[in-house]
Amino acid sequence: MRALQQIGRRTWLAWMAAGTWALWSELAYERGRTGWRIALGGADLATRVAQAQTRDPVHALRVLTDFVSAYVLVRGKDIAIVDTGLPNNGATCAETITTAGLCWEAVGHVLLTHSHPDHVGSMGEVLAAAPQARVYAGAEDIPQIKAPRTITPVTDGEEVFGLRIIATPGHTPGHLSVLDPVGSLLVVGDAMGHLNHRLSGSNPQYTADMAQANQSIKKLAALTFAKAVFGHGDPIDQDASAAVGTLARTL
Numbered sequence: 110m111r112a113l114q115q116i117g118r119r120t121w122l123a124w125m126a127a128g129t130w131a132l133w134s135e136l137a138y139e140r141g142r143t144g145w146r147i148a149l150g151g152a153d154l155a156t157r158v159a160q161a162q163t164r165d166p167v168h169a170l171r172v173l174t175d176f177v178s179a180y181v182l183v184r185g186k187d188i189a190i191v192d193t194g195l196p197n198n199g200a201t202c203a204e205t206i207t208t209a210g211l212c213w214e215a216v217g218h219v220l221l222t223h224s225h226p227d228h229v230g231s232m233g234e235v236l237a238a239a240p241q242a243r244v245y246a247g248a249e250d251i252p253q254i255k256a257p258r259t260i261t262p263v264t265d266g267e268e269v270f271g272l273r274i275i276a277t278p279g280h281t282p283g284h285l286s287v288l289d290p291v292g293s294l295l296v297v298g299d300a301m302g303h304l305n306h307r308l309s310g311s312n313p314q315y316t317a318d319m320a321q322a323n324q325s326i327k328k329l330a331a332l333t334f335a336k337a338v339f340g341h342g343d344p345i346d347q348d349a350s351a352a353v354g355t356l357a358r359t360l
């Protein structure tokens with residue numbers, strides 16, 4: 110080991126051998142237990158970590174229409190929109206963007222968690238207002254989405270706008286959740302719901318594969334994040350991953 114660098118309160122980066130880097134992060138679990146996450150990678154690992162260190166956290170602004178929420182994610186002066194809500198939601202998105210002191214030109218990315226109509230309903234309006242934005246969804250859901258523009262397929266572990274894509278299939282085959290590691294925020298989509306202060310799994314009435322959906326919740330429970338926002342229900346503002354862990358243990 111040639112160099113060990115502490116890059117966060119609980120994170121270390123080490124240069125191991127020619128071209129190989131290792132990243133150690135201490136994880137805090139419930140009841141004071143701790144564990145470690147170790148990532149190995151090439152030079153890009155160091156670059157990605159360096160980028161993450163200088164990145165602003167994302168702020169999620171909720172665009173709530175009727176029973177479904179879309180999110181305007183603001184990072185500095187740039188925006189990614191996750192889901193678009195019901196049809197005719199474009200003006201509400203515009204108002205939300207304005208409250209952030211920004212305009213449609215700031216919207217570079219539109220991520221769709223899944224193909225259901227209450228999540229992709231205003232995609233046409235959003236893309237018309239933000240002609241420069243790229244649009245992304247899970248490959249398995251793309252055929253179900255009528256889009257005025259080519260949708261870029263994204264898979265587990267990819268990064269868009271500094272957001273980590275987490276494949277959470279089950280609700281739909283190509284369902285995605287989105288994690289902002291810097292802001293410790295998970296955008297859940299419909300992988301779970303949080304209605305009436307109760308965290309629950311994917312709504313069985315609208316779920317393609319319940320067993321797979323439950324597996325996806327267990328996958329999310331292995332991550333650490335403080336905040337979570339949902340397609341249906343109110344945000345969780347602290348200890349969100351602990352709540353997901355509690356739910357996962359019942360599945």
Ligand SMILES: [Zn+2]
Nearest residue numbers: 223225299315
């Ligand atoms: Zn849905």
